[in-house]
Amino acid sequence: MGCRKPYRRQRTMKVVVFGATGGTGRQVVIQALEAGHEVTVIARNPEALYIHGERLEIFQGDVLDPASFSKRIVGQDAVLSALGVNHRKPTSVYSEGTGNIAKAMQEVGVHRLISLSSAGLEIPSDTPWMVRQTIKLVIQPMFKYAYEDMARMEEKLQKSGLNWTVVRPPRLTNGQKTGTYRTTINKHLPKARGITRADLAD
8 A cells, every 4th residue: 555545433432441651652542532532541651651631541550460460451342453562582571461451351251452563574586686785684683572473473463362463664754744654464575665653553
């Protein structure tokens, strides 16, 4: 897809957002509110969100502690996860955290889950040689533990029985939302160089 289709207003939904204090998660919350949806945010540090709205509820919770958030999923239409880590140490936030989210959803009958991963898990065949070497020798080793855990997360979702979508964006930037970007489903996106967090949230 080269350009987005004309915007059509969707029905109002109730959504839960994890990872809302990160760059992409914050954009997800802002844009969901602008679209008229009711948004529930689960965050370890709610005070870091700096977003207010009459259709927004923010609760403290930790994806590694299901009891801290599971009751907030009851009655929701969908869950969006923009979980991330800001360190390069071994982590289980993606796999264990998303596994906890999926289990909580199953227990209360919520089925729709969208979760962020990364295009860095694989090197496309059409990647230029220099870029390929940079990814292989620099990027993948640098984010080794995060990528390993994202792969475990994706494997768990495939077995979850939920109506799930994993989004694998390329390099993220902090530009404005353009509404013009390309997507593909279940196959490689040729010549993907980057996307703004605002467009990714859209």
